[in-house]
Amino acid sequence: MTETVLKLSDVAYQWKGSGGFSIEVPRLEANKGETILLLGRSGSGKSTLLSLICGIVLPSSGSIEIAETELTALSRGARDRLRAEYIGVIFQQFNLLPFGSVMDNILLPLRFAPERRKRAGNIANEALRFCSALGLPDGIEHLSAEKLSVGQQQRVAVARALIGYPPLIVADEPTSALDVDSQAGFLDLLFQQIKEHGTSLLMVSHDPRLGEFFDRVINMEDIAKVGRVPA
Amino acid sequence: MTVGMTILAIALSVALFLGVEKVRTGAKASFADTISGTDLIVGARSGSVQLLLYSVFRIGNATNNVTWQSYQDIASRREVDWIVPISLGDSHRQFRVMGTDPAFFEHYKYRQGRSLAFAQGKIMEDLFDTVIGAEVAATLNYSIGDPIVVAHGLASFTEHKDQPFQISGILERTGTPVDRTLIVSLEAIEAIHVDWRSGSQIPGQSTPVDVIRQMDLTPKAVTAALVGVESPLQTFALQRSINEYPEEPLLAILPGVALQELWSIVGIAETALLAVSAMVVVTALIGMMATIFSSLNERRREMAIFRAMGARPRTIMSMLVFEAMMTAAIGALLGLGFLYIGLIIAQPLVDQAFGLWLPIEAPGSYEIVAILAVIFAGAIVSLAPALRAYRMSVADGMMVKN
Numbered sequence: 001m002t003e004t005v006l007k008l009s010d011v012a013y014q015w016k017g018s019g020g021f022s023i024e025v026p027r028l029e030a031n032k033g034e035t036i037l038l039l040g041r042s043g044s045g046k047s048t049l050l051s052l053i054c055g056i057v058l059p060s061s062g063s064i065e066i067a068e069t070e071l072t073a074l075s076r077g078a079r080d081r082l083r084a085e086y087i088g089v090i091f092q093q094f095n096l097l098p099f100g101s102v103m104d105n106i107l108l109p110l111r112f113a114p115e116r117r118k119r120a121g122n123i124a125n126e127a128l129r130f131c132s133a134l135g136l137p138d139g140i141e142h143l144s145a146e147k148l149s150v151g152q153q154q155r156v157a158v159a160r161a162l163i164g165y166p167p168l169i170v171a172d173e174p175t176s177a178l179d180v181d182s183q184a185g186f187l188d189l190l191f192q193q194i195k196e197h198g199t200s201l202l203m204v205s206h207d208p209r210l211g212e213f214f215d216r217v218i219n220m221e222d223i224a225k226v227g228r229v230p231a
Numbered sequence: 232m233t234v235g236m237t238i239l240a241i242a243l244s245v246a247l248f249l250g251v252e253k254v255r256t257g258a259k260a261s262f263a264d265t266i267s268g269t270d271l272i273v274g275a276r277s278g279s280v281q282l283l284l285y286s287v288f289r290i291g292n293a294t295n296n297v298t299w300q301s302y303q304d305i306a307s308r309r310e311v312d313w314i315v316p317i318s319l320g321d322s323h324r325q326f327r328v329m330g331t332d333p334a335f336f337e338h339y340k341y342r343q344g345r346s347l348a349f350a351q352g353k354i355m356e357d358l359f360d361t362v363i364g365a366e367v368a369a370t371l372n373y374s375i376g377d378p379i380v381v382a383h384g385l386a387s388f389t390e391h392k393d394q395p396f397q398i399s400g401i402l403e404r405t406g407t408p409v410d411r412t413l414i415v416s417l418e419a420i421e422a423i424h425v426d427w428r429s430g431s432q433i434p435g436q437s438t439p440v441d442v443i444r445q446m447d448l449t450p451k452a453v454t455a456a457l458v459g460v461e462s463p464l465q466t467f468a469l470q471r472s473i474n475e476y477p478e479e480p481l482l483a484i485l486p487g488v489a490l491q492e493l494w495s496i497v498g499i500a501e502t503a504l505l506a507v508s509a510m511v512v513v514t515a516l517i518g519m520m521a522t523i524f525s526s527l528n529e530r531r532r533e534m535a536i537f538r539a540m541g542a543r544p545r546t547i548m549s550m551l552v553f554e555a556m557m558t559a560a561i562g563a564l565l566g567l568g569f570l571y572i573g574l575i576i577a578q579p580l581v582d583q584a585f586g587l588w589l590p591i592e593a594p595g596s597y598e599i600v601a602i603l604a605v606i607f608a609g610a611i612v613s614l615a616p617a618l619r620a621y622r623m624s625v626a627d628g629m630m631v632k633n
Contacts, residue, residue: 047630056538056628077543084541089629097533112541160540 004068005167005200006030006053011062013052023048024225025062028218032167035194035201037211040220046204049224050170053202054087055079067167084113088161088199090171095157096145103127103141106159116164123163130159134189151182155189162193169194171203175210187213233526234558237519241562244515245605246569248508249598253570255501257589259494261342264588265407266457266486268340270466273297273305273473274455276480280496283489286317286455289327289408293319296452301479305456308472310465313338316453318420321381321391326367328381328413330420330450336362338459341407342588351375352400358419358444360399364410368401375401379413381423383432391423393437406588418448458483512605516612519558523551523616531627534620539629547624551617552610559609563602567594 008028015021023045030036040046051057052064055071058079064071067086071079083089088109096105106127110117120126131141134155140148148156154174161169174190175183191213194201203214211217266272266287274282275295284290306314315338318330333354336347352375355362361379368374379396383389396415404410422443426433438446460466466485473483534547542550574591581587594602 051628051630054539054629077545080538080541080543083539089539091536091539091629095536097536108536109540112543112546 003032004029004065005032005034006202007063007065008053009063011052011059011064013048013057013059015048021045022227024227025049025052025223026225028223030168030200030202032200033195033198034216035191035214036203037214037217038202038204038220039206039208039211039217040204041206043226044220045224045226046220047172049220050172050204053170054083054089056083081112084109085116086166086168088163088166088169090154090157090161090169090174092173092176095160096148096153098144098146100145101141102131102136102143102145102148102156105145105156106130106141106163108160110164113164116166120164126163127159130162130193131156133193134159150177151186154178154186158186158190158193162197162199165197165199167200169199169201171201173205174203175205175207183210233522237515237522237558238562238565240515240518241512241559241605241609242565242569244508244512245563245566245602246573248505248512249567249570249601250573251504251508252597252601253574253589254587255505257587258501259498260590261406261587262494262497263487263490264342266339266341266490268338268344268459269457269486270460270463271458271470271473271483272455272486272489273458273481273483276482279482279484279489280493282455282482282484283486283493285319286457287408287486289319289329289412293454296454297456297481298452298479299450301476301481302453302456304476304478305458305473308469310460310462310469311458312461313459315339315457316417316450317455317457318417318450318452319454321383321420321423323367323379323381323413324371326364326370326411326413328361328415328420330415330417330453332417335414335457338457339409341405341409345405347405347409348403350401350403352398355399355414355416355419357397357399358416358422358448359394359396359440360415361396361419362400362402362414363398364402364412364414365404366410367413373398373401375399381413381415383423383427389432393426394419394423394440394443404583406582406585417450417453421448421450422446513608515562516559516605516608519555519609520612520616523555523613524619527616527620527623530620531623534624535627535629538624538627544621544624548617548621551620552613555609555613555617556606559606560602563605567598567602 006029008025011025013023038046048057052059055074058072066082069082071082074082097108103124107123110120110123117123128141136152136155140152145153145156157174175186178186187210272282272286274286275293275297277294281291285293302316305311313334315335316331319327321328336354340346350365363373375398377398379398381391381396383391396419402409425438425443425446460469470483470485473481537547571591574589578589578591581589
């Protein structure tokens, strides 16, 4: 039987306040090691869905399981902790803390996740291993993050998401700041690392051309129902 | 950059605050150092602060004198180890002339038992010799051997022209009123008043100096006397018996007690100064608060990254508070550094100009408490922006709207 890393069932979320919008996701699952591309235009509720999965916001009804833990039953602090332990997050761009070194940035999530830190073992060595595996030049770990190129920043962000092997990586348009050639190179590296560690990937994008890289492509419209509540 | 400015503002305000306190305690110590080693000051009955002011600080005037007879009576008491007479009333330019005897140079002590030392020359030998304080010499540009005419009274136009003095010695700077004093012998005071009766010169009478030298110049009265006792235990008994002296209303005071009394009056102004400098520290901290507030928007992305990595909103809040505390701590320590640099530079200058000795010591409990208080205040002040950051990071989550 395949392990389920992410399982949403009958999730409904209602933005608080008047004129807000609502989103319903009857069903979304990700198995261990599976890579999923979630396609959607802006306003399709992608960001809200990611916030729900990451436990930043709580659904008004339904169930969200991360690595077989029911998210909705947890307190806010415990949800933050769960995110730190089990989910690696990659953003669109400007991913890194500019004043920190590359090393600081890669080790950042481990500060909030003691178990993940334990899994990572020798964390400095792990960080260096990721750096070289992602094709970053030697000695880059001491550089300040703001000195890096956008491509390098994205690779550091991947290292940061992967360190300590969280079972799920959530990526929000990580390639949108890269040109087409870099996009392919970046995805190759990302997938190589993900396959190696059996990590699941849920990536959100508006670009259907990326579909060929993924095990599964899901359109937002197919899984989510977005509604605007009249004021 | 902004952080640097904030730190600098805090550092300067802390340096100012600690500096004011340093000057305050320095002034207080200097004040207390004006007289040491003297157990009692005796004068005509008035107020203890008044007696202290005119006998030690040369401020104000005696209301009455102590007769020579009473002085002799006190001097001959068993408890008295030494006694030095002081006779005031005349002046030279803006400086006061003090008649005393050579024992003054032996027994007058300042700044924890330091004795007067001569920069040039020596103690007066001739009847018309005078020893002048450092400031007198510096202000009037006097040197050894210069003649001086003493004026009768203070700010008076009648001078003791017929009996000029000669400078025999110049004292080293002490930071005490001695610097602004011309010291002559008690007999000299008597000598220049030979032709005077009840405050004015007898018309037409001018006794030649040679004749004066032959006269009995035992004074009829002195203004005050400094007394040292055989044993500190006897101080109070002696003070009591002088205060109850039946022949003449006298007053004996403990210099330390009178200084305390005086300080409690002067201290109000000092406290006000301290309060103002404390307000400057508060202003700098509020400046820091404003800086944190204005930086919050720029830092939304940073906060979102922290949130995405699993940081709780509370963690973000405490990070901001911690940052503010670090800023305050660095500022306060830098301020302490500024204080010491300032002290090293200013110490000799202040000593020269005001006779105020500012000791350079390792930070005491006062400095440590002040620095801790600044750090604590920094934390308190940062709570407002930190609370806002908390709300922002709850609302933003890990998404930042560009």
